[in-house]
Amino acid sequence: AAHTGVFWDLNDFPIPCLDPHVVYENIKSTLLNKGYSGPVSIWLYANHESQIQKDYKEDYESAGFRFCFEPADTRDYRMSVDMLICALDHPSSNLMVLAEDFKEEDAVCNIYLLHHRRQNIFLAYQQQVEPSLCTESPRWLYESVLQAVDQQGGQHVDKKNKTTIRIINTPMPTLDVPGSFVRSRVHTTHAIWDAVDSAALQDLEPVISAANIDAFFMLRGLPPPNFTKVFADEDALPEHLITEYLGSSLHVDIIPKGNMRVRIQKIAKFILFNALTHRSKPTTLLVLxxxxxxxxxxxxxxxxxxxxxxxxxxxxxxxxxxSELYLDPRLGSWF
Structure with missing residues (x-):
């Protein structure tokens, strides 16, 4: 039976004051009644650890829940990373997102791509994010927990009047996934450039940088990558230089200036998507x-x-x- 991963935002869907083991077993039995009989993993997301009383947190962790403390502005990124790791561990699984505002552009893209990789997506959200996004709301999972509270005399915050759930059932589009086209049928290579010092990008020649990355792989008997993903701060490069980098197969991904969390999480998601795309091939990733x-x-x-x-x-x-071309006689006439 397929694995089920539940990604639960405590700010949007507060956990009731109830025995954590009762909550966990209620979730498992509800999923079983819906036909999801496989193992269950549940991630809980909150702003910071001080929101969760120590005993409360320990009780839930002992019951099988996992806590992730992440600021609101980067919670979508962290939730996406956890979903990708779950999908990597379980090639065919059910991914249920209990969050009202899981609609950041990258998060929506993740839903598309995971759906194409045989993941069943269940998404609760407040507004329509994409007319072609095919999801089913997992609100029934949360409501089953609230019913358990009512039956056992616990307390909960009822947010029925605040949350709007839309269920969209339209065909999924066919997507071209970056990184899915490789030069070698035997071995896949990718390069990632974490440009923390984004200003230095203006001092390098894109063509030479791309050639040096290719040389790094070739000297190890590996095919050069189709492209290198460059993560750089916004406003670090003028538009014409971004175009010049793109022409040298260096694809620049703009990050909010100084936001280390977003930078790390975007790089992490890129690596995980490559792992999902090429899970059946030997793959080498160069991380600069x-x-x-x-x-x-x-x-x-x-x-x-x-x-x-x-x-x-x-x-x-x-x-x-x-700044100079990396020449090596073993590369012969490559350059």
Whole structure:
């Protein structure tokens, strides 16, 4: 039976004051009655740990829930990362999102792509985000918990009048997924450039940087990547230079300036989508970054993809992205 992952925003759907084991068993029995008989994992999201009393948190964790503390402005990103890891661990699963405002552009894109990878998506949200997004509301799951509260005399916050759920049943479009077209049928390679010092991008020649990245792979007997994903701060590059980078197969993804959480989470999601796309092929990813290994969330993603047989190579950008062409006689006439 397929695994079910529940991603629950406590700010939108507060947990009732009830024995956590009762809540967990109620969720499992409700899913079973709906025909979802496989194992269940439940993630709970809150703004910060001080919102959750220590004993309350420990009780829920002992019952099988997982807590994630994330600011409201980056919660969609974190929830998306957890959904992708869940999909990577369980190739065919049910992903249920109990959140009113899971509608950030990247989050909606994730729903599309996960749906195309045999994931059943159940999405509760406040407004229509995309007319072609095909979802079913998991509100019945939350309501079953509230019924258990009423039966056992617990307390809960009733938000029925605040939440609007829309169920859209329209065909899913066919998507072209970046990174799904590779040069080698045997081995897939990708490169990620974490441009923390985005101003340095203006001092490099895009063509030379792309050639140096290709050379890094070729010297290891691997095919060069189709493109390199560059994560840079907004306003770091003028429009004409972004176009020049794109012409050299360096795709620039703009990040809000100084927002390290969004930067790390976008890189993590890119890696996870590549792992999902190429799960059946040997894959090597080059990560050009100064400090990404210091982030706990990224390390969780790293361990997840490594456990599936993917190879990640970490290098500081300056070791490869020199201002001069990286020549080596072993490359012959490549340049």
């Amino acid at each position: 970054s100064e400090d990404i290994l210091e982030d706990p969330l990224f390390m969780t993603v790293y361990e997840a993809v490594k456990s599936k047989g993917f190879t990640l190579i970490f290098q500081p950008p300056k070791s490869i992205l020199a």
